[in-house]
Amino acid sequence: MATSAIGPGFLTQTTVFTQRLGASFGFVILASIVLDIGAQLNIWRIIVVAEKRGQEIANLVIPGLGHLLAVLVAFGGLAFNIGNIAGAGLGLTALAGITPEAGAVVSAVIAIGIFLVREAGKAMDRFSQVMGVLMIGLTLYVAFTSAPPVGEAIIKSLAPETVDMMAIVTLVGGTVGGYITFAGGHRLLDAGLRGRSALPDATRSAVSGVTLASIMRVLLFLATLGVVSQGLALDAANPPASVFKLAAGALGYRFFGVVMWSAAITSVIGSAYTSVSFIETFSAGLERNRRWVIIGFILLSTLVFLGVGRPVKVLILAGALNGLILPLALGTMLVAAYRKRIVGDYRHPVWMTIFGACVVLVMAYMGGHTLMVEVPKLFAH
Template structure:
């Protein structure tokens, strides 16, 4: 149970980062109660992606990049590069978010808060049983985030009845919002965070499939619970006609809902979200390259620490590079269909998964996710990014 919860919380807290908080509040302001439908639709897509990938990783008893290389030589290296680049770029934003969280909570300069947060994250990987320490920390921070956001949601007095009705019968359906949420919850390195953690903890083989399924669904459930509470908190604020601060929408939700105390609570939530995402991004990104070399495998903790230090150094020297983050976001949207498509094909290769027979309904479910995310990710790369870099 400890392993399953650890993997679920690692996936969920990796997803709940600064971008997660900002996306949820901005879309709530734009779509109002109809954003509830977007959340429900994204949950359906998220579960389809995670169920397929986690089960195939566990039954194949290999990490995602090794499965990809067995399927098509070199594909695993491409996947590893995409995941590592996306993880590094987003980790710069995560480090920045940790600094902003401590700034809101204590008044420390964001740069000082970022360095302190990096030290804490590195400290987790220096302890003897780093895996267990990471699991415990992710669980604690996840509970703190969900609990405090629930308090703010209750304080903001949202129109729950309207939210329920429009979650089923929305006034407007925003496909881009759905894809953005899916990419932010199970895109890039997040897709593999829990699955790789289960392998490292020794949960593998056909006998472990029920546990992998429960852990995957639990991870999506935890992330979705946080999304729903934050949506209700923001909906309560905007339904009163109050305007969110465009520079920091989630902070203004907490402040408008609960006053000065709410702003401090935002600091706790932002820091918790950012520091756990720093840990999840570093751990999972390195898990994609450590198997390619015995030297990297033996020294993977040092590589993880170097990954965190590099993210912090980039933030300290050039700040949060918006264009790099946007480019990484587009790649994140493409990593999911590449990764999920690869896993679905591998699920029908006996030399990879043995005698296991992947359920047809899961294959169809996953294929639907691949088609939707491929279209929207391709649109972003072809149409939106050229506008940004003109």
């Protein structure tokens, strides 16, 4: 889940919003962490105790709702995966000097190769873990070399000069919105962790997943803050690359290539796996040929990128739109938590329900405001 969240959009959003908000972006990160944990803790626990995928639970709440949720999640996953493939290509461009298109094709072949391995689930988990450690280590180095004003970041994280609702919605959407929040929940089911006995595992995994993604977010925030506080300008065409290059020179640019590729390839894998886990229940044929459907999903994402490409603004928009899926998904799970035919005699903690309901209301309000007011401003410039 954490490495699915840390993709090209994650890197781009964090860099762009830090440049715009400065140290006050720390408050946005803190607010998003609270909302992320509130959403993911509820959804994963309910999925595990119900022993059903998100769309199956939604169909039991309201017939047909699961199909709608599956279409929204799969569509959002495809949109993000086009950006993930593009990001993988850009990463290899910085690392090896090849064209983004060639890098995208090479990355797609590697991702497909992981799903061709007999123990694809274990291979996917291990690969994601190694890439996650690598990303955090390299970004920590760049954050250190950029010498950010840590004291100012701490103060303004608690007392911001401005509160940007679009930034909060985009960050939550990019961390636990759309397909991402279900990535770990569905993976737990596939790994055999299900029923009430698995609730401690679900709780621990949900919190640790958000924590890992947030550590990466904070490190990139500090690295970017260190660069912009020196008055240095970021390249609008590739803001994250600018941060690494300005902070650590040519070596930093190579590090960016590794981080971008690692973030992108793990997100390609997570997006394809989770999106297909939603649509495979539409028919027995899809479920039987799950591996080939995942491979087809990756191929389609690659072909669309080769034909169209993706601008920075689209990645930010994708995060914001994924944030709009979250209130529907989480609200449905909270209703399911009180249906005995779905969760049996399990009693969902009241504080979690209240926490989750607050997340639904906050995200629905901020998501609606973002869609109606902020997104048109973004594309007007």
